[in-house]
Amino acid sequence: MQAINHVAGKAIPFGRKNVDTDVIIPAHWLKTITRTGLGKGAFESIKLEDGNVFTDERWAGAPILIAGDNFGCGSSREHAAWALLDMGVTCVIAPSFSDIFSGNAFKNGILTVALPQEAIDRLMEVAQDETIDIDLDTQSVTTPFQDRFTFEIDPFRKHCLLNGLDEVGLTMAQGETISTYEGKARETLSFLASPVLAA
Amino acid sequence: MTTAPRTLYQKIWDAHVVDQRDDGTCLIYIDRHIVHEVTSPQAFESLRAAGRPVRRPDLTLAVPDHNLPTTARRDANGNRVPIADPQSAQQLDMLEKNAPSFGIRYIGDADPEQGIVHVVGPEQGFSLPGATIVCGDSHTACNGGLGALAFGIGTSEVEHVLATQTLLLKQSKTFEVRVEGTLGAGVTPKDVILHVIGVIGTAGGTGYVIEYTGNVFREMSVEGRLTVSNMSIEGGARAGLVAPDETTFAYVKGRPYAPKGADWDKAVAWWKSLATDEGATYDKSVFIRAEDIQPTVTWGTSPEDTSGIGGVVPAPEDFADASKRDAVKHSLDYMGLTPGTKLTDVEVQNVFIGSCTNSRIEDIRAAAEVLKGRHKADNVKWAIVVPGSGLVKAQAEAEGLDRIIIDAGLEWREPGCSACLAMNPDKVPAGERCASTSNRNFTGRQGPGARTHLMSPAMAAAAAVTGKLTDVRDLAPMTEPA
Ligand code: SF4
Numbered sequence: 001m002q003a004i005n006h007v008a009g010k011a012i013p014f015g016r017k018n019v020d021t022d023v024i025i026p027a028h029w030l031k032t033i034t035r036t037g038l039g040k041g042a043f044e045s046i047k048l049e050d051g052n053v054f055t056d057e058r059w060a061g062a063p064i065l066i067a068g069d070n071f072g073c074g075s076s077r078e079h080a081a082w083a084l085l086d087m088g089v090t091c092v093i094a095p096s097f098s099d100i101f102s103g104n105a106f107k108n109g110i111l112t113v114a115l116p117q118e119a120i121d122r123l124m125e126v127a128q129d130e131t132i133d134i135d136l137d138t139q140s141v142t143t144p145f146q147d148r149f150t151f152e153i154d155p156f157r158k159h160c161l162l163n164g165l166d167e168v169g170l171t172m173a174q175g176e177t178i179s180t181y182e183g184k185a186r187e188t189l190s191f192l193a194s195p196v197l198a199a
Numbered sequence: 200m201t202t203a204p205r206t207l208y209q210k211i212w213d214a215h216v217v218d219q220r221d222d223g224t225c226l227i228y229i230d231r232h233i234v235h236e237v238t239s240p241q242a243f244e245s246l247r248a249a250g251r252p253v254r255r256p257d258l259t260l261a262v263p264d265h266n267l268p269t270t271a272r273r274d275a276n277g278n279r280v281p282i283a284d285p286q287s288a289q290q291l292d293m294l295e296k297n298a299p300s301f302g303i304r305y306i307g308d309a310d311p312e313q314g315i316v317h318v319v320g321p322e323q324g325f326s327l328p329g330a331t332i333v334c335g336d337s338h339t340a341c342n343g344g345l346g347a348l349a350f351g352i353g354t355s356e357v358e359h360v361l362a363t364q365t366l367l368l369k370q371s372k373t374f375e376v377r378v379e380g381t382l383g384a385g386v387t388p389k390d391v392i393l394h395v396i397g398v399i400g401t402a403g404g405t406g407y408v409i410e411y412t413g414n415v416f417r418e419m420s421v422e423g424r425l426t427v428s429n430m431s432i433e434g435g436a437r438a439g440l441v442a443p444d445e446t447t448f449a450y451v452k453g454r455p456y457a458p459k460g461a462d463w464d465k466a467v468a469w470w471k472s473l474a475t476d477e478g479a480t481y482d483k484s485v486f487i488r489a490e491d492i493q494p495t496v497t498w499g500t501s502p503e504d505t506s507g508i509g510g511v512v513p514a515p516e517d518f519a520d521a522s523k524r525d526a527v528k529h530s531l532d533y534m535g536l537t538p539g540t541k542l543t544d545v546e547v548q549n550v551f552i553g554s555c556t557n558s559r560i561e562d563i564r565a566a567a568e569v570l571k572g573r574h575k576a577d578n579v580k581w582a583i584v585v586p587g588s589g590l591v592k593a594q595a596e597a598e599g600l601d602r603i604i605i606d607a608g609l610e611w612r613e614p615g616c617s618a619c620l621a622m623n624p625d626k627v628p629a630g631e632r633c634a635s636t637s638n639r640n641f642t643g644r645q646g647p648g649a650r651t652h653l654m655s656p657a658m659a660a661a662a663a664v665t666g667k668l669t670d671v672r673d674l675a676p677m678t679e680p681a
Contacts, residue, residue: 031266031286031622033240033293078354082241107355167355171226171363172251174218178365181217181228189214191458191466192230192330195257197304 001109003164007091007134011064011127012053015120019067020074021101025083035108038079039086064132066123067094072101081108091134093141095120106157107167111136119149136162204476206373207442208408211348211473215331217365227368230330231347232360233316234261234303236294237622238335242358243297255364256302260325263291263308264315268624269585269612272309279309287623301361314588314614317341317555321425322588324454328443328470333360338555338638340431344424345451346443346473348408351432372482374407374436378415380489385672387565388423389557389636389655391415392430393495397505399485404436407482410475411441415489421450422561429556430638433502443470496542496668497640497653499530504640506542508658508670514538533642534650535630542668545652549633550575550582550609550663551645552656554619557636558587560594562656567600569660569671570607576666582609583625585617609663621646634662 029041043054053059065084071094072080081104084092091111102112113134115123119141123132126143133142136158141149160170171178185193205213218226232255239261246253253259266287274280282288291308298305306312312319316334320326326342332349333339335357342349356366376395396403409431416424424441431439441447448467451457458466493507504527506513512531515524515538531538536545552558552566563586575582584604586592592614595601601611618625619637621644627633629648636659637644640651652668661669 031237031284031290033289034244035241076353078241104353104355167367168245168249168251168359168362171359171365171367174226175363177218177226178228178254178363182364185228189329189469191462191469192327194462196325196456197257197260 001164001166001169002090004090004109004111004161005136007063007111009064009131010059010062011066011093011123011132012059012062012089013124013127014053014065014067015124017068018070018073021072021077021080022074024072024080025077029083030077030079032079035082036086038083039088042083042087061088063088063090064134065089065092066120066127067092068120069095069117071097072105073098076100076104078104078108081105081110084110093120093123093134106161109161109164109166111161113141113151115141115149115151122147204479206475206479206481207346207410207440207473208348208371208373209479211329211331212370214329215348224367224369226365227331229333229360229364229366230258231320231325231327231332232259232364233320233325233332233334233339234259234294234298234357235265235316235334235336236263236290237265238354239297239357240290240293241354242335242361243293243301245358246301246361251362253301253303253361256304258364259303259361260320260323261294261298261303261305262313262316262319263294264313265616265620265622266290267308267613267615269583269615269617270624272613283624311589311593314586314591315555315558315616317425317429318558318587318591318614321345321421321450322454322590324451324457327451327457327466328447329473333366337432338429340436340438341425341429341555343428343431343439344421344426344441345447346441346470348438348440350438371408371437372406374404374409375481375484376409376411376487377413377484378411378487378489378492379413380415382415382489382492385494385657385670386489386492387494387655387657388419388426390492390495392427393497393502393505393653394492395487396430396434396502397495398487399434401433401501401503402435404431404434407436409434409436409439410481411439412475416441417444420561421447422559425559426556426562430502433638442474444474494655494658494671496658497651498534498536498542499527500533500640500642500651501526501530502638502640502653504530508542508668510542512536512538512540512542512545543670545668546578546632546666547634547652547662547668548578548580548631549627550579550659551585551618551625551627551633551635551637552609552659553583553585553587553612553617554635554637555587555616556638557656558585558591558614560591562636563591563595563600564598566656566660567595567603569657569664569674570609571603573607573664575608575663578666579663580631581627582663583612583618584609585612585625586614588614607663618645620644621649627651634659634668
């Protein structure tokens, strides 16, 4: 997983509330076999709307997305996070996120920043012409106009994101603890823990 | 380890803790991992990108099921019949390549052991009582019928298990669902679980693992217990459990991957110790009288929308909760049903007997018993019976059940998920009804606009015969009582 500390650049001023995972990536994109390539399907229905922010050249390739309340509600599909990453988005700012989405985002190295609605309104304004700056270390969002908003983040998640640690890598680092368990289990629960299949 | 009385769930949990964090999160060892084609490609992709191997390929089994058509997979010359949908073909192809390249045993699309993941696991003795079992599919809960702690996981977790054979989990609360008494004639395990979900609601088990207790489950076959536990997820719970007992041991013994010799005796001794201790408490309990359970069907688009077959379509006003009233209104619109209509007056155009809920041999037998000597109604356009595995198919054919089914005008198919979800060619047309033995009646689940009524295999067979939702008990007996 890519380490994240600083995200700076254009921010897509989307701002819509209750965006569900079906809007982020419609179900017919789920029959994929890779995490990549889903950017094309991201916000597919919104891209058909006149004057939408996703087909506007000004925000092409922007690393930040600004959204409304309850972003990522609906099904648990991890494809929503993959679609954002494939668009180049590594940070989403919104007043709130669905639990499952923020978990999936974290697992895929996307920083989710929750800020009060007033801050979102201000950032939406700034994002029209200017860039936005997110610093994970100091947990702050700043603009060229001296705006500064601070945000909360779970310390464990912060540590993982800053160091590019994914859960798989972290658990693999506990390999010896797992081996100890396996050794013990092979004695007491041999019928469960011994090799059962050969390819 | 604590000496306080423990539940079955706590005992299995305790036996699998590898490590515990300060916040109570545990690293839990996973004994068995089953992989299918839909939720695994991206997990394998990540492992490959990071150069990570599969930690325990010997505890992992790969089987394709969701995308496979249920028509012949080999032509007369033994060549593979191409799959029309290129994306389905690609997902299947990836699994077939990924499994051997990571050293994982793969059951092929035309192997006799192939079937729906949750049917294959228990059938092969790969799923065992007391084991922790995961698969990237929510109906993994099915395996809980053996007394295994089994639940579905997402793609990132599939990757985590492949790489580490563990998962980071927080302990769930426990929910006892006790059913006691005598089940009436024609009342099957499917009716029991549909009734239970009707009582507890689809959110009733959220945050809990359900343990099914009481004489009704103790007297139930293992296949019936698998049917019940399968739908724990529709009751909101991530997993369900039935304590392993002599019935379980008899079922598991001798299966291909079941423990043998001294290991078998050791296993049985441990399994016997897993039953919930006297004095252990559940976080909540519900008690249901077996006599209250009728042959049950769903009328709406949520699995909690159940009714005894003798009932009528309810009206939104029948519900106290405002948001439920709204949901019922939408449901009835989608289902094309008018409040007050007798359920037995509702016509069906399609019948699907199959899915991981009801595609084992006992299910096929129950359907065949109703179909024997009868024929499907003319208004039923499409009626298929899809065995859960190649071995179920072979067994049914050895018993002559396929003949009964075909003679009754139904199709007898190759094993797979089939019309349970619209991911392969078996779909229910928009606006049409289907009497289905699957587990989800969600909007669009069996195809865009499809209207699903969930029920037991016997009830679905009865609906095929009359062309309407039917109380199977009202069909005159065809065979002499034994
Ligand atoms: S039969 Fe249906 S519920 Fe079962 S695994 Fe297949 S798609 Fe899922």
